[in-house]
Amino acid sequence: MNSAPRFDPFPPSSQTPTLTDAARQELHTAARAEESGERPINTSIDILRDAGLMLEDGATSPLRVAHALMRIGAVNLSVGRLWEGHVNALRLIRLYGSPVQARHAEQVIRRGGLLGVWGADGGTPATFEAGVLQGEKAFASGLGTVTHAVISLNSGPEVQLALMDVTDPERGDATRWDMLGMRATASGKFDFSGLPLRDENLIGAPGDYLKEPHFVGGVWRIAALQAGAAAGLIDAAAADLRDMDRLDAEAQLARLMQVLMRVWAGMALVERAALASTGDAGAETIVSTSIAARIYTEEVALETITAVEQSLGLRHFTAASETGRMARDLSVYLRQAARDAFLQRAARHALSSGETIWGVFK
Numbered sequence: 001m002n003s004a005p006r007f008d009p010f011p012p013s014s015q016t017p018t019l020t021d022a023a024r025q026e027l028h029t030a031a032r033a034e035e036s037g038e039r040p041i042n043t044s045i046d047i048l049r050d051a052g053l054m055l056e057d058g059a060t061s062p063l064r065v066a067h068a069l070m071r072i073g074a075v076n077l078s079v080g081r082l083w084e085g086h087v088n089a090l091r092l093i094r095l096y097g098s099p100v101q102a103r104h105a106e107q108v109i110r111r112g113g114l115l116g117v118w119g120a121d122g123g124t125p126a127t128f129e130a131g132v133l134q135g136e137k138a139f140a141s142g143l144g145t146v147t148h149a150v151i152s153l154n155s156g157p158e159v160q161l162a163l164m165d166v167t168d169p170e171r172g173d174a175t176r177w178d179m180l181g182m183r184a185t186a187s188g189k190f191d192f193s194g195l196p197l198r199d200e201n202l203i204g205a206p207g208d209y210l211k212e213p214h215f216v217g218g219v220w221r222i223a224a225l226q227a228g229a230a231a232g233l234i235d236a237a238a239a240d241l242r243d244m245d246r247l248d249a250e251a252q253l254a255r256l257m258q259v260l261m262r263v264w265a266g267m268a269l270v271e272r273a274a275l276a277s278t279g280d281a282g283a284e285t286i287v288s289t290s291i292a293a294r295i296y297t298e299e300v301a302l303e304t305i306t307a308v309e310q311s312l313g314l315r316h317f318t319a320a321s322e323t324g325r326m327a328r329d330l331s332v333y334l335r336q337a338a339r340d341a342f343l344q345r346a347a348r349h350a351l352s353s354g355e356t357i358w359g360v361f362k
Helices: 021-036 042-050 062-075 077-096 099-110 220-243 250-276 283-317 322-334 339-350 356-361
Strands: 115-118 127-129 132-134 136-140 148-153 160-165 188-191
Touching: 021 042, 021 062, 021 077, 021 322, 042 077, 062 077, 062 220, 062 250, 077 099, 077 115, 077 148, 077 160, 077 220, 077 322, 099 115, 115 136, 136 148, 220 250, 220 283, 220 322, 250 283, 250 356, 283 322, 283 339, 283 356, 339 356
Parallel strands: 115 148
Antiparallel strands: 127 132, 136 188, 148 160
């Protein structure tokens, strides 16, 4: 197996967390064992905890979080997916919850908890009435690892957020997660039926979850993971080619460098979107920049997967291939919902006038 990808475009500074080379190596090495279920993914979450990342919410230090997401995505995308959900959950609680609820969430984290955001409804939509929950959540990432999830209830414009303990193993079912990639996330169904819903569980008011620029305006975090994972895949492919003495071929160099340049451009757009998310650029400008970062990095990541397949050939598709495993995870992660609607929304704003076309680059 190759050593951990060495790609790291961000020199250590006060803006970036401490994620040592040894930590990145361990995250990378653990990925295959986590995919097969031989090693619990919470061990890797503890690496992030030791690095001081668990109280980040993407608002206090957006660049710090963007860079950390890229770094983690480059070596272990499943871990990055769980941490991104944790960051998102903490942001929602601090944004819409009371100070008491925010302190409670921070105490949960300090005691070793992991937060998540579970928004997708299962066969029976998650609802509540008279203080009792009914229904289930699907694609609930981190079953058995996430301890408290921010869930959406009564879907629609008046959707309500609630923070729930999700440690009951009898209610979770990861057997439905039969995807070819991101298997280590243990995503699946969680049944909330019959659980009591108390006032202290409710986060914010009905409809808060959909408010901008914090809803779609936060997808730059997904873009950061996509860009980092693409960079990590290029790095792993280059390492394989060096081992085979095939990297010096002009076609190989040109093919991988073309996509790497676009990955770098995507990283710059992610940085701009992250910084804009906490600024005063205007809600729709923030949203359109975040959408642009997510869609652009998705396209570049798909190009990266194709370039790596062409560079490595059949070697990439063997069962033991590290690039194959990384590409499987990335392919599944890229398939986010509502891509076309997002693109149209960003276009309507960015192209509405000669001023808006400059976005956050004014």
